Amino acid sequence: xxxxxxxxxxxxxxxxxxxxxxxxxxxxxxxxxxxxxxxxxxxxxxxxxxxxxxxxxxxxxxxxxxxxxxxxxxxxxxxxxxxxxxxxxxxxxxxxxxxxxxxxxxxxxxxxxxxxxxxxxxxxxxxxxxxxxxxxxxxxxxxxxxxxxxxxxxxxxxxxxxxxxxxxx
Amino acid sequence: xxxxxxxxxxxxxxxxxxxxxxxxxxxxxxxxxxxxxxxxxxxxxxxxxxxxxxxxxxxxxxxxxxxxxxxxxxxxxxxxxxxxxxxxxxxxxxxxxxxxxxxxxxxxxxxxxxxxxxxxxxxxxxxxxxxxxxxxxxxxxxx
Numbered sequence: 280x281x282x283x284x285x286x287x288x289x290x291x292x293x294x295x296x297x298x299x300x301x302x303x304x305x306x307x308x309x310x311x312x313x314x315x316x317x318x319x320x321x322x323x324x325x326x327x328x329x330x331x332x333x334x335x336x337x338x339x340x341x342x343x344x345x346x347x348x349x350x351x352x353x354x355x356x357x358x359x360x361x362x363x364x365x366x367x368x369x370x371x372x373x374x375x376x377x378x379x380x381x382x383x384x385x386x387x388x389x390x391x392x393x394x395x396x397x398x399x400x401x402x403x404x405x406x407x408x409x410x411x412x413x414x415x416x417x418x419x420x421x422x423x424x425x426x427x428x429x430x431x432x433x434x435x436x437x438x439x440x441x442x443x444x445x446x447x448x
Numbered sequence: 449x450x451x452x453x454x455x456x457x458x459x460x461x462x463x464x465x466x467x468x469x470x471x472x473x474x475x476x477x478x479x480x481x482x483x484x485x486x487x488x489x490x491x492x493x494x495x496x497x498x499x500x501x502x503x504x505x506x507x508x509x510x511x512x513x514x515x516x517x518x519x520x521x522x523x524x525x526x527x528x529x530x531x532x533x534x535x536x537x538x539x540x541x542x543x544x545x546x547x548x549x550x551x552x553x554x555x556x557x558x559x560x561x562x563x564x565x566x567x568x569x570x571x572x573x574x575x576x577x578x579x580x581x582x583x584x585x586x587x588x589x590x591x
Contacts, residue, residue, distance in 0.1 A: 313531075424467075
């Protein structure tokens with residue numbers, strides 16, 4: 280059996296710090312409905328720190344549950360947020376990636392966020408309830424998508440340069 | 449063969465516009481349709497022990513929440529979110545908070561579950577709404 284890759288102390292501390300930054304970014308923007316930096320940071324972490332994003336992401340999700348409670352929304356986070364790093368691994372093959380492409384990816388993810396979350400309602404409450412839940416939130420999904428697009432367009436390049444420089448240290 | 453799909457700006461842009469258009473179309477087809485004018489509606493509150501209270505109101509309101517606000521004896525409390533409006537946690541002092549009581553206030557329109565929450569449920573003349581105390585155990589026991 281292949282042994283599990285070991286984390287160095289540096290990597291462990293770095294990943295913990297990145298998870299904390301992810302969580303703080305979510306909390307600090309929580310007062311603006313459906314505007315968040317988590318999507319952009321997850322894309323950046325995936326591009327710069329590759330598979331470490333999974334550890335960072337699940338630490339973030341556990342922190343969210345510990346602070347806000349383990350409601351149904353939390354269980355949907357377990358599979359909704361990982362879609363974004365998976366999409367980056369699948370679609371983004373150019374280094375450095377074009378900010379517009381990243382913004383498009385982030386925007387589409389934001390617009391489909393409610394649909395992805397509704398899948399948990401599909402299992403628990405049936406297709407009718409899931410559909411109603413999703414459609415009621417469509418205006419907020421659109422705001423989410425536009426917010427993601429704009430924030431990524433503005434912040435992707437400087438943050439990408441910063442993180443790649445930090446990763447070289 | 450390259451197994452990875454490259455997201456080009458043009459393809460991505462088209463995909464984003466397609467998703468946005470689809471969302472707008474679905475929302476325009478499914479959003480609650482309100483009616484302007486005077487409505488007479490009945491509201492029942494059915495408590496856990498089987499007791500009921502009955503209210504009637506004449507209102508210009510377009511949504512159920514506004515209609516309930518015109519009834520002085522009906523006190524509805526809850527938490528408000530931008531996305532779903534008021535999430536009811538107590539009616540006339542009787543708590544049905546899912547987190548604490550493992551129960552919730554179901555909203556029924558003419559005996560059938562409503563499609564929207566109290567803030568988004570459009571009302572029509574001569575409708576009868578019921579706020580039904582529903583425990584999670586009762587819900588789970590349904591076939």
